[in-house]
Amino acid sequence: MGTGPAVVRLHGWPGDHADYRAVTPLLSDRADMVVPDLRGFGASDKQRDEPATAYSADAQARSVLGLIDELGVDAPVIAGYDIGSRITTRSFLRPGASG
DSSP states (O other): OOSSOEEEEEOOTTOOGGGGTTTHHHHTTTSEEEOOOOTTSTTSOOOOSOHHHHSSHHHHHHHHHHHHHHHTOOSOEEEESTHHHHHHHHHHHSTTOOO
């Protein structure tokens, strides 16, 4: 485990958690790295709901925030690229979010 803040990295389209395979080891001694697969990518579960509902940026943000809560992570740094950056933005626009 790192000694610094938790860092949540969100991949872009059409990637998965492996997009950060070169970066994660470089930061893992300084931060607790969380690198999930977004819904519908990589090893994530596949939702049966309508894509507009289950895979929207807001739905993805809810999933990421749920993961953060489930892990008990306090005040993580959240960063992403491509669709991951949009989900990051949506995460901070949710009621009660802080940044």
